[in-house]
Amino acid sequence: MEMTRRDMLAFASALAAVGLIGIKPAEASTELLEEAINKFAGGMPESGGVSITAPEIAENGNTVPVEVEAPGATDILILADGNPNPDVATMHFGKLAAEQRGATRIRLAKTQNVVAVAKMQDGTYRMAKREVKVTIGGCGG
Numbered sequence: 001m002e003m004t005r006r007d008m009l010a011f012a013s014a015l016a017a018v019g020l021i022g023i024k025p026a027e028a029s030t031e032l033l034e035e036a037i038n039k040f041a042g043g044m045p046e047s048g049g050v051s052i053t054a055p056e057i058a059e060n061g062n063t064v065p066v067e068v069e070a071p072g073a074t075d076i077l078i079l080a081d082g083n084p085n086p087d088v089a090t091m092h093f094g095k096l097a098a099e100q101r102g103a104t105r106i107r108l109a110k111t112q113n114v115v116a117v118a119k120m121q122d123g124t125y126r127m128a129k130r131e132v133k134v135t136i137g138g139c140g141g
Helices: 005-021 030-041
Strands: 051-053 064-069 073-080 087-092 101-106 112-120 125-134
Touching (some): 030 125, 051 125, 064 073, 064 112, 064 125, 073 101, 087 101
Antiparallel strands (some): 051 064, 073 087, 112 125
């Protein structure tokens, strides 16, 4: 069968319609979140020793300010458990770092937890979690 221009346009329109009807990006599952934490920390870390500063309610999920602090950390991993890809950022701190603190703006698809995992100088891992309520999703939601 030979495809005409009209057939090709009909096929492309059908593909576009399927894309607009509701095929949305998958949400990060608990498994993806745990996998990312295990890859970074080698297991589930203890709570405490890390603080997350983020708004309780974010008007717009496109730019949510997040600050993490973990005194004595060498690395901090930031994750968003409701995004299609939970990894957000990894921060590394050298020996001459005055503080083990970092700030960024992240995109959140919906109301979800922001998770921070810190590798401490003594080799242990610590974790904190904070829920951010999003009124307008930043990932097409």
